[in-house]
Amino acid sequence: MIYTLIHIAVMVILAPLFLSLIKAIKMWLLFKKPLPLLQGYNDLAKLLRKEVIISQEASQITRIAPYLVLAPLLTALLFMPPVTKGEWYIGFVDAFTLTGLLALSTFFLMLIGLDSASAFGGIGSSREAFISALVEPGMILVIFALSLIAKNLGIAEAAIHLNTHFPTHHLASYTFAAIAFFILILAENGRIPIDNPETHLELTMVHEAMVLDLSGWYLALVEAASAIKYMIFATLFVSFFSPFGIGAPFLIALAIYLAKIAFLSLIIALIEVNTAKLRLFKVPNLLGIAIIFAFLSLISYYMLGA
Amino acid sequence: MTNLFIGLFLSTLITALLTTRLYRLFLWYGLNSIFLGLAALEQYKLLDDKALLISALLTLLLKGLLLPYLFKLFALKFHTERNIPPKIRLQYAILLIPAILVFTFYLINPILHLPGKNYISLSIASLFLSLVLIIEHKAIFAKVIGFLMMENALFLLGMTATEGMPMLIELGIFFDLLMAVVVINLLFEVEHA
Amino acid sequence: MLEYLFLPLSLIFVLSFFDVQKSKKYLPIISSLVLVPTFMLLFTPDRHYWHDRLMIDDLNKFVLLVCAIVGIAVTLALESLRHHVKISPRHYRRFYRFFALFWIGMILSVTANSMGIFWVGLELATLSTVYMIKTNTTPFAHKEAWNYMIVGTIAISLILFGIILIYASAKPSLGEEAMLFTALKSHISRIHSAYLFEIGFAFVAVGSFIKMGFFPMNLWLANIERAAYYPVAALFSGLLESAIVTGLFRFSSLAKELNQSHLIGFTYIYALLTLFVVAFLIYRVKDFMRLFSLSGIEHMVLMLIFWVSGGYFAALLHFAAHAFLKPALFISTGVLESRGKYHIAGALKGYKGFKGRLFQILVALFMLAIISLPPSPMFFSELFGFSAMIDLAKGSHHLLLMLFGILTILILLSIIFYKFVDVYQTMRYEGEERSKRVYASEVGALVLLALATLALLGSFDFIEKIGG
Amino acid sequence: MFTFDPFALLFLFFLLLGVLPNLFYAYGYLDHIQRKWHFWIHYVAFVLSMGGVVVSYTPLSFLFFWEIMSLSSWQLILTDPKEESTQKAARFYFFMTHFGFVFLLLFFLLVSNGSLTLSFDKLHAIAQNFAYPSLLFFLLILGFLSKAGVVPLHVWLPYAHPAAPSAVSALMSGVMLKIALYGFMRMLLEVLYPWPLEWGILILVLGALSSLIGVLYALAEHDIKALLANHSIENIGIILLGIGMGMIFLALKLPMLATFAFLAALYHIFNHMSFKSLLFLSAGSVLHQTHTKNIERYGGLIKSMPLTAWSFLLAALSISALPPTNGFLSEWMIFQSLLGSSSIANMALKISLPFAVFALALTGGLAIACFVKAFGITFLGLHRSANAKHATEVNAFMRTGMLLMGAVVVGLMLFAPWFLRRFDAALASFGLPSISQKILFSWSIHSLTHNGGVVSPLFLLAMLIFFSAGLVLLAKRLRIRKRIFHTWACGYRTTPRTQYSATGFAGPIRRFFEWLYRPDVHFHKKTLAGHTTKFSTALYDVHIRPLFERSLYDGTKKLLNRLSYFIYRFAHFEQNRYAAIIFNLTLSVLFGYRIVAHQFSWATFALEAIILAFTIKILVIGEKR
Incomplete structure (x- = not known):
């Protein structure tokens, strides 16, 4: 129990670190001076100090929604696979609940975009609605496939099971699921080629456009939420697709876990550096690939021997 | 003898079909009714049925003489056009009339072995022929004559197929016939009023 | 008791030779006197009159009662005919005279046990309607009167032809008795030549179908009802058709005993054809009169197939419901069309006062009742009728074919349903609101018919007994 | 009775x-x-x-x-x-x-x-x-x-x-x-009962189709009530997914799973009643106040009609199947029963079930988009028309109605196990096994398969409240200062007309599904001096008609019209040819009787047809003049 709580705390606390890490790697690869890894914390700290300015046009929603953007994600953290085996964890929560919680967060985020009557918030919400509508089926299908491979619908249970029974018979469907899930990580977290988190051109952005009218504490909440969201996805990815090392003692296991996430961040940074952002209406093509791979994963699981 | 009269009955009907003059049509109708009456008299002699005698006489008097006369009077009174060319081409009519006769025999074929059943086919044939009479004329008088011919066909059927209908029914039919004439008269009158 | 039925009618006939304008207040009262013997007949056991040529059985009693109510309603409505159309006193008197004759013929043919008497009554009724149509003095009416004269008499002649053939087929074994429905029914197995009988039945059926305006004569009836004054149409649908349908019921139950599959095949094919054409004609209809007369044809078809399928209760209920509803609608067309023939839009708008409101509500209800929405008796009759048809289909060798036929009928009925809903909405909610006058006599007639329809709902047991 | x-x-x-x-x-x-x-x-x-x-x-x-x-x-x-x-x-x-x-x-x-x-x-x-x-x-x-x-x-x-x-x-x-x-x-x-497997699959397919098409067309709708009506189609589809799964399981002799699926369907029936009623009631309040159904003319109503807005939001959360609402719970159950397919032996069925899962998931995603649009455009931002500006909260009776319906929604969420027990008892009367002992433990709902998921609405709700409350307390602790002022908005002035419109909001999705919608787009603009990109006024108008309306309904109507026209023509013989018609009629009936009643042969039948054709030509149709 205590280890699980520590794990959750680590996830919350280290969340901004990994986003900064990606950014730093990217800058380093582009021969820029990389930003310090603690930049994310600095940003948050600055935001907390600042005064909140609420748009004149905004309603109660702006005051409430940021909490509801973050709270579902924090709740979702409770259901993450544990870093070590034999530890107490919440194992019964399945893909549908998890995606539901993520969607709840996105729902309020989109409302924020519409609340301040600015055209850019609308753009952001509209695009986010479009992308997340297409992400949701892919997400559910992937996790469904994984839970079939792991023979358990619970996310945490499945991760544990994958560690003990590595699916050597279903490697094809396992790989397909990995590819699909990876694309979904990019899409859900607003990474290139779906969205550019560092863009300064309003017309091309998705996530940033929605929060354009937020400031101070509220912005901090939303930023923290996006960091935690990345953490959730990264945790899911590493515990599903590299289910190694959780047999180790807690501290070693935690270290392995963090290393895996850092490695994942490195890959994402590499991809971001090497690809251009897709036009909005090309995005479905990428998501379509994810969905098809998810389907393939399911079907090959069935076909190649259940 | 009955055969002969019925044959003549049919031939007057066919002739009426080809007539182009109104008064001639009345004449054929009268003759048609008279042959029918005569056939009925023959039947009466054969069956000795009083009812048949009465209807035969009524037919002779009423349909054979009175009605053609009345119609002529009407036609004079209302200045009716006397030239009534049939609408169906002669070429078609020549085919149609025998075809109808063949058809009725074909229709009755399953029961032709029963006595007197060929009369049924003949009367169905005359029913169809009088329908043709109605079809081929536009003039109201010709249509009415067609209708009356049909009545004759009915009588022929009743007389030959059933060896005489019940008296009461026969009288009812005659009553209705008269009624029809009254109505026809009224219709004409209103039209000319 | 039967004799008394003719008494009020003869009285109307005699009165019509005197000044009707003065006596017309009494006419409805006189005609409602018919109810007295009708009701008394209702409680007398089955009886035969005049050497079995006339008879009173359950079916007759029922039909007589229905006809009496419709007749009274029409006499009531006739009172205000002058307000809606121009009519000279002389023509008015003649109208009444022929109306009385018509009714007498009707009663004769309904109560007939002898096929001959049935025919005589029918012919009497038919010929007297010719003049009733002619009361309207337009050239169109004149032409249609002649058409009715010719076609009606041809149809009637075909019926007689059939009757003679049936008589001929049965006479060798039954003698003079062969003219009587009852005798035929009880000795049907003794008929030698079933083929002759069937040919005869075909003639009777064709004649009756023409008279009822089945395919391909559907336009004819609609034209005539269009040409005549609206009470004539009401009489047509309420009385004349009733008489023919009753006769057809009797003939078809004979034919059914003889060879059921032929009868079913024949009527079903015919009914499908007719419904097919009628449904599409209704779909394109543009005035009330044609709408109602075409739907009258539709209901006749339904009654007939219900009857031949063995749904006697359904057929009778449908018959009675139709006999009440359709004349009511026809009577109301006098008011509905007071702005001109083709003004469906807004026809049911602009009624003021108690009479007007009542009229509006009643007509709206009648419109909905005629498309068999509950709780109209037609809803139940159609339900039970179709259940009889399904029952028949299940017992037959051509289950799928029959089911397909029934489904087709139902779908065609829903096309008609659509049109009626369309017309209902158009007359109620579209068009401009213009005031229209409604007269007490019409509303009275409608109320009477509405009450009669309601009474039907309570008399299922009674009707069931007749069918059984 | x-x-x-x-x-x-x-x-x-x-x-x-x-x-x-x-x-x-x-x-x-x-x-x-x-x-x-x-x-x-x-x-x-x-x-x-x-x-x-x-x-x-x-x-x-x-x-x-x-x-x-x-x-x-x-x-x-x-x-x-x-x-x-x-x-x-x-x-x-x-x-x-x-x-x-x-x-x-x-x-x-x-x-x-x-x-x-x-x-x-x-x-x-x-x-x-x-x-x-x-x-x-x-x-x-x-x-x-x-x-x-x-x-x-x-x-x-x-x-x-x-x-x-x-x-x-x-x-x-x-x-x-x-x-x-x-x-x-x-x-x-x-x-x-009992039915073959294929019936269940058919219902499943119909359900999947309805849910997708319903939500897609809801997205494209600007009339708020039509939008909600389209969502009804979607939710009926979801319910049918449950019923279809139940049917499949029963056909496969898996009665427990079948009960679970039927429970899910029943639960969704109740839930849909609650939130759809609430949505219509609050949309009705908006309509009552603004006198327009056009969503583009609303905006900012949350300020003047807070109760209506919050009840709409509650219902929107529920219909979008967001946890922990009742809509989420029933969709979760349907999802679970779809996942129960892993215990099915039939391979074809097994492979096709992921498609149903996909449909359900995509429907969920699109529903969220749709209700962000509906809620956001209606209640957030600035008033888009004078109608919206003068709106005030509705009267007490209507408010009571909405509150009561909101209570039903919340009740269905909080007392889900109680409701599920009732459903279980109702289904037991049809001989389905009772599974309430197996799936309901205190306040949570378990999936039937031993390795399935568990959901507990109270737990989720408690966690959400816990975290939000913690954050709020934190905000209090940090003494966050708030100021209401102009925000940057990229340097533009925010006016009602700079806001995103509902049409615009649904734009990307509409564009993605254009092949399905086949919209009628009307784009009128007055260009300036021949420039294609400069214009003084522009009107962009999109109309989307329901799927199958054009093909199935308009087609049928056209067919009916044409058919009725031909019959109309065909039935209007010249009127003096009645006798000829009767002649042919009698002829054909007699002929028919002769053939059918006496001796049937196709040759005579053909002969009859030929003769009738002749007589009809000669007598009825006549010659062309």
Whole structure:
């Protein structure tokens, strides 16, 4: 129990670190001076100090929604696979609940975009609605496939099971699921080629456009939420697709876990550096690939021997 | 003898079909009714049925003489056009009339072995022929004559197929016939009023 | 008791030779006197009159009662005919005279046990309607009167032809008795030549179908009802058709005993054809009169197939419901069309006062009742009728074919349903609101018919007994 | 005649939940209705007839109340019949319900052997002996599911439901559609069981199709009530997914899983009633105040109508299946029963089930998008028209109605286990095994498979409240200062016209599904001096007609028109040719009798045809002049 709580705390606390890490790697690869890894914390700290300015046009929603953007994600953290085996964890929560919680967060985020009557918030919400509508089926299908491979619908249970029974018979469907899930990580977290988190051109952005009218504490909440969201996805990815090392003692296991996430961040940074952002209406093509791979994963699981 | 009269009955009907003059049509109708009456008299002699005698006489008097006369009077009174060319081409009519006769025999074929059943086919044939009479004329008088011919066909059927209908029914039919004439008269009158 | 039925009618006939304008207040009262013997007949056991040529059985009693109510309603409505159309006193008197004759013929043919008497009554009724149509003095009416004269008499002649053939087929074994429905029914197995009988039945059926305006004569009836004054149409649908349908019921139950599959095949094919054409004609209809007369044809078809399928209760209920509803609608067309023939839009708008409101509500209800929405008796009759048809289909060798036929009928009925809903909405909610006058006599007639329809709902047991 | 078995009682309870808040609301709504008596009479008749349908236990009474239900709802649509579109919708609706009734009637006639007063429990034996059970099933589908608005029989629904007064729309969408499903389930479970696997698959496919198409068309809709009506199609599809899974499991002899799926379907039936009613009620309040259904003319209403807005938000969360609302719970259950497919042996079925999962998931995603749009455009931002500016909160009765319905929504969420036990008991009366012991532990719902998931609405709710409260406390602790001022908005001034419109919001999705929508786009702009990119005014207008309307409905209508025209022409013979027609008629009838009654041969039949053709040509048609 205590280890699980520590794990959750680590996830919350280290969340901004990994986003900064990606950014730093990217800058380093582009021969820029990389930003310090603690930049994310600095940003948050600055935001907390600042005064909140609420748009004149905004309603109660702006005051409430940021909490509801973050709270579902924090709740979702409770259901993450544990870093070590034999530890107490919440194992019964399945893909549908998890995606539901993520969607709840996105729902309020989109409302924020519409609340301040600015055209850019609308753009952001509209695009986010479009992308997340297409992400949701892919997400559910992937996790469904994984839970079939792991023979358990619970996310945490499945991760544990994958560690003990590595699916050597279903490697094809396992790989397909990995590819699909990876694309979904990019899409859900607003990474290139779906969205550019560092863009300064309003017309091309998705996530940033929605929060354009937020400031101070509220912005901090939303930023923290996006960091935690990345953490959730990264945790899911590493515990599903590299289910190694959780047999180790807690501290070693935690270290392995963090290393895996850092490695994942490195890959994402590499991809971001090497690809251009897709036009909005090309995005479905990428998501379509994810969905098809998810389907393939399911079907090959069935076909190649259940 | 009955055969002969019925044959003549049919031939007057066919002739009426080809007539182009109104008064001639009345004449054929009268003759048609008279042959029918005569056939009925023959039947009466054969069956000795009083009812048949009465209807035969009524037919002779009423349909054979009175009605053609009345119609002529009407036609004079209302200045009716006397030239009534049939609408169906002669070429078609020549085919149609025998075809109808063949058809009725074909229709009755399953029961032709029963006595007197060929009369049924003949009367169905005359029913169809009088329908043709109605079809081929536009003039109201010709249509009415067609209708009356049909009545004759009915009588022929009743007389030959059933060896005489019940008296009461026969009288009812005659009553209705008269009624029809009254109505026809009224219709004409209103039209000319 | 039967004799008394003719008494009020003869009285109307005699009165019509005197000044009707003065006596017309009494006419409805006189005609409602018919109810007295009708009701008394209702409680007398089955009886035969005049050497079995006339008879009173359950079916007759029922039909007589229905006809009496419709007749009274029409006499009531006739009172205000002058307000809606121009009519000279002389023509008015003649109208009444022929109306009385018509009714007498009707009663004769309904109560007939002898096929001959049935025919005589029918012919009497038919010929007297010719003049009733002619009361309207337009050239169109004149032409249609002649058409009715010719076609009606041809149809009637075909019926007689059939009757003679049936008589001929049965006479060798039954003698003079062969003219009587009852005798035929009880000795049907003794008929030698079933083929002759069937040919005869075909003639009777064709004649009756023409008279009822089945395919391909559907336009004819609609034209005539269009040409005549609206009470004539009401009489047509309420009385004349009733008489023919009753006769057809009797003939078809004979034919059914003889060879059921032929009868079913024949009527079903015919009914499908007719419904097919009628449904599409209704779909394109543009005035009330044609709408109602075409739907009258539709209901006749339904009654007939219900009857031949063995749904006697359904057929009778449908018959009675139709006999009440359709004349009511026809009577109301006098008011509905007071702005001109083709003004469906807004026809049911602009009624003021108690009479007007009542009229509006009643007509709206009648419109909905005629498309068999509950709780109209037609809803139940159609339900039970179709259940009889399904029952028949299940017992037959051509289950799928029959089911397909029934489904087709139902779908065609829903096309008609659509049109009626369309017309209902158009007359109620579209068009401009213009005031229209409604007269007490019409509303009275409608109320009477509405009450009669309601009474039907309570008399299922009674009707069931007749069918059984 | 009538029954009060647990299943019927359950739906009576359902009716009570749906109608009671609605009554308050309808009373408050009354000042908007001119024909008050007309409204009340039909309203009461409508409610009573729905109750009648539920408790009916013979085909006769069932059909009777069913038609009364259609009749009264038709009249309710016509409560305010001034607009042309309302009349059209009413006509269309009434025809479609009658069309469904036809098949229903045929179904009942077939399974009752023609005796309509037989009670339902006797029908099973007859249905079993019927030679073509699939025919019965098709009739059932056409009869009930056309009323429930399942694709492709759904086209009337987005027209009809919005045309009624809002209280009635809520009843029709929330309650009446479920009455149709009640009939469907009762007939399936009581009369038609057991069924082959394929029936279940068919229902599953229909459900998947309806849910996707419903939500896609909802997204493209600008009329708020039509949007909600389209969502009804979607949710009926979701319910059908549950029913279809239940049918599949029963056909595969997995009764426990079947019960679970049926439970999910029933639960979603209840949930959809609650949140759809609430949505219609709050949309009705908006409509009541702004006098327009066009979503583009709302905006900023959360400030003037807070209660309405919050109840809309509650219902929107629930219909979007966001945890921990009741809508989420029932969709979760349906999802779980879809995942139960891993215990199915049939390979083809197994492979096709992921598609249903996909449909359900995509539907969920699109529903979220749609309700962000509906809520955001309606209640957030600035007023987009004068109508919206003058809106105020509705009167107390309407507020009470919305609050009560909101209480139903929350109740369904909080007391989910209690409701599920009732559903379980109701299903047990059809001989399905009771599984409430297996899936319900204290306040959580377990999936039936041993390695399945668990969901606990209370836990999720508690966690969400815990975290939000913690964050709020943190904010208090940090003493966050707030100021209300202009925000940057990229340097533009925010006016009502700079806001995103609903059309724009749905733009990306509409563009992505353009091949499906095939929209009529009208783009008028006045260009300046021949420049294509410079213009003074521009009007962009998109109209999307329901799927299949063009092909199935307009096509049918065109066919009918053409057919009727030909028949009209054909029937209008020249009038003096009546005698000729009679001649041919008699000829053909006699000929027919001769052939059929005496000796049948195709040769004579052909001969007859030739002769008839000749006589018709000569006598009826005549020669061309």
